[in-house]
Amino acid sequence: MSTATYVSKRAGDGKVTLPRVVTAEWIKFRSLRSSWITLVVAAALTIGFGALFCWATMSRWDHLPAEERAAFTPAEHSLRGFFMAQMAIGVLGVLVVTGEYSTGMIRASLSAVPKRLPVLWAKALVFGAVTWVVATASVLVAFFVGQSILAGKHLDTTLSAPGVTRVVFGMGLYLTAVGLLAVALGTLIRNTAGGIASVFGVLMVLPLLSEALPSSWQDHIVPYLPSNAGQALTHVTQAPHEMAPWPGFGLLCGYVVVALVAAAAVLKRRDA
Amino acid sequence: MIEAVGLTKSYGPKTAVQDLSFSVRPGIVTGFLGPNGAGKSTTMRMLLGLDTPTSGHATVNGRRYADHPAPLREVGAMLEARAIHTGRSARNHLLALAATHGIPTSRVDEVIDLVGLREVARRRAGGFSLGMGQRLGIASALLGDPATLILDEPVNGLDPEGILWIRNLLKSLAAEGRTVLVSSHLMSEMALTAEHLIVIGRGRLIADTSVADFTAGASRGGVRVRTPQADELAVLLRELPGAMVAVEDEPGVLTVEGTDSEAVGRLAAEHRVVLYELTPRQASLEEAFMELTRDAVEYEAVVRPAELVKESAA
Ligand SMILES: Nc1ncnc2c1ncn2[C@@H]1O[C@H](COP(=O)(O)OP(=O)(O)OP(=O)(O)O)[C@@H](O)[C@H]1O
Numbered sequence: 001m002s003t004a005t006y007v008s009k010r011a012g013d014g015k016v017t018l019p020r021v022v023t024a025e026w027i028k029f030r031s032l033r034s035s036w037i038t039l040v041v042a043a044a045l046t047i048g049f050g051a052l053f054c055w056a057t058m059s060r061w062d063h064l065p066a067e068e069r070a071a072f073t074p075a076e077h078s079l080r081g082f083f084m085a086q087m088a089i090g091v092l093g094v095l096v097v098t099g100e101y102s103t104g105m106i107r108a109s110l111s112a113v114p115k116r117l118p119v120l121w122a123k124a125l126v127f128g129a130v131t132w133v134v135a136t137a138s139v140l141v142a143f144f145v146g147q148s149i150l151a152g153k154h155l156d157t158t159l160s161a162p163g164v165t166r167v168v169f170g171m172g173l174y175l176t177a178v179g180l181l182a183v184a185l186g187t188l189i190r191n192t193a194g195g196i197a198s199v200f201g202v203l204m205v206l207p208l209l210s211e212a213l214p215s216s217w218q219d220h221i222v223p224y225l226p227s228n229a230g231q232a233l234t235h236v237t238q239a240p241h242e243m244a245p246w247p248g249f250g251l252l253c254g255y256v257v258v259a260l261v262a263a264a265a266v267l268k269r270r271d272a
Numbered sequence: 273m274i275e276a277v278g279l280t281k282s283y284g285p286k287t288a289v290q291d292l293s294f295s296v297r298p299g300i301v302t303g304f305l306g307p308n309g310a311g312k313s314t315t316m317r318m319l320l321g322l323d324t325p326t327s328g329h330a331t332v333n334g335r336r337y338a339d340h341p342a343p344l345r346e347v348g349a350m351l352e353a354r355a356i357h358t359g360r361s362a363r364n365h366l367l368a369l370a371a372t373h374g375i376p377t378s379r380v381d382e383v384i385d386l387v388g389l390r391e392v393a394r395r396r397a398g399g400f401s402l403g404m405g406q407r408l409g410i411a412s413a414l415l416g417d418p419a420t421l422i423l424d425e426p427v428n429g430l431d432p433e434g435i436l437w438i439r440n441l442l443k444s445l446a447a448e449g450r451t452v453l454v455s456s457h458l459m460s461e462m463a464l465t466a467e468h469l470i471v472i473g474r475g476r477l478i479a480d481t482s483v484a485d486f487t488a489g490a491s492r493g494g495v496r497v498r499t500p501q502a503d504e505l506a507v508l509l510r511e512l513p514g515a516m517v518a519v520e521d522e523p524g525v526l527t528v529e530g531t532d533s534e535a536v537g538r539l540a541a542e543h544r545v546v547l548y549e550l551t552p553r554q555a556s557l558e559e560a561f562m563e564l565t566r567d568a569v570e571y572e573a574v575v576r577p578a579e580l581v582k583e584s585a586a
């Protein structure tokens with residue numbers, strides 16, 4: 001029996017730092033095939049549905065009623081695939097966290113980083129950055145593909161038209177915020193099915209449910225729902241009662257921050 | 273050095289660990305034993321700060337686990353359930369853990385070789401056999417070259433070769449001066465691996481003893497006597513103070529507890545009883561362990577074999 005206490009020597013002398021945890025989360029993210037498959041699906045939905053909507057509208061254009069023609073906005077139309085893409089991004093954002101709980105990986109993650117919060121911040125940072133890049137790139141592609149289709153009837157617009165740049169880049173920001181909201185909900189709920197259901201609930205069911213409210217209430221609630229507030233940034237002109245673009249997106253960011261702070265509090269406190 | 277002071281953990285009304293205090297010294301392998309549900313895994317999770325104790329606290333090398341600036345270089349752990357994402361390769365799993373501490377890639381490859389996973393390191397961990405999964409768990413634990421190792425049932429699911437490998441690995445790690453805490457259900461396995469034992473049952477400390485003392489204590493196991501005059505001898509033995517006699521199913525065989533073979537032999541000679549056999553019976557370590565934890569078994573069959581024996585003997 002030896003009495004000298006062992007001192008670690010073969011593993012460097014690094015401490016846990018936030019940049020290192022970010023590197024670790026990036027390795028984790030890129031080493032799962034499901035990450036890439038879901039991102040490709042999100043991009044394909046954005047571009048594919050955008051093109052499909054543009055093509056359908058263009059081919060029916062001559063038969064469309066006048067009021068529909070008047071309401072037509074080519075920029076928004078080419079980005080309508082976002083509605084499906086936000087679900088793919090929401091699912092992936094949930095999985096980034098709940099995939100660790102369902103496999104037990106979370107115990108390894110939290111043993112390596114027992115302060116815990118850096119894990120959440122790093123996940124949000126990595127997933128937010130990846131989502132922003134992929135979403136912005138695919139939104140740009142969807143925009144140009146859509147406009148080239150609409151050009152067949154000279155319905156197309158350009159990035160330099162009023163509000164269009166804001167709408168195109170705003171869509172990338174909106175999708176990023178949705179991804180971060182999903183990371184927070186995944187951390188709060190810790191269960192894949194429940195997390196995905198809650199993302200669907202917030203983004204799709206809440207707006208539908210609120211339409212059942214008396215119309216005098218609707219004006220006070222509907223515009224301030226996370227999805228509607230954030231999507232204000234992706235509209236060229238605002239509908240009546242809709243929030244202004246940047247305040248609307250600011251409110252969505254507020255919801256995301258609240259959700260992330262709640263997730264942090266829960267992650268710190270709960271047993272892993 | 274691991275120290276637990278008054279560790280208590282309740283899950284709702286259920287108390288999994290109650291007022292548990294012990295310390296684990298460096299330089300030896302310490303076995304952490306207890307029947308199913310005794311609270312071994314819960315205790316280990318509390319040592320790692322994964323579960324917060326309801327009361328009490330635990331330190332590793334003088335600090336709470338979470339207060340170490342580089343926890344993986346302080347403590348390496350392998351927990352009961354596999355803590356590995358099934359979709360990720362073994363190497364990427366280790367690379368991600370290493371990245372949190374700036375541990376170089378060369379160390380990742382080193383531990384992969386050490387546990388013999390080189391061939392499969394780039395395959396998805398989800399497809400690993402039980403034994404490969406355990407090896408990956410050991411590799412994760414050794415990654416930071418830690419002074420303290422906490423391993424929850426590392427031999428679980430390993431073949432004999434794997435068990436031998438773990439046994440030797442743990443001994444050599446301890447011989448380097450590390451603190452090694454290993455949980456197990458198997459007393460016999462721990463007797464071969466560990467030098468010290470911490471035994472718990474129903475969340476409470478039952479024994480904190482060296483393996484040598486435990487083994488010595490386990491040897492008082494009664495005396496087996498075979499005689500053609502069994503009934504006569506049984507009457508005589510029952511008069512010996514402290515002796516308990518059980519008549520076995522096998523004709524002419526008695527089991528005597530609470531006395532030794534010398535006393536039985538002398539008594540038989542005094543009363544001219546013929547003995548065919550007089551054997552001090554050594555309780556196996558496993559029996560001694562079950563004896564020790566009998567009242568602290570969490571989940572048990574409705575009728576215990578030990579009780580059956582007593583009843584038929586009475
Ligand atoms: N998260 C939890 N929630 C509720 N009860 C729990 C939880 N974890 C453990 N328990 C209970 O605490 C007790 C101790 O469990 P633990 O897993 O620590 O035992 P163990 O000694 O590791 O058992 P085994 O040998 O079967 O692995 C058990 O009764 C178990 O049901």
Ligand SMILES: [Mg+2]
Pocket residue numbers: 312313314352424
């Ligand atoms: Mg256990």
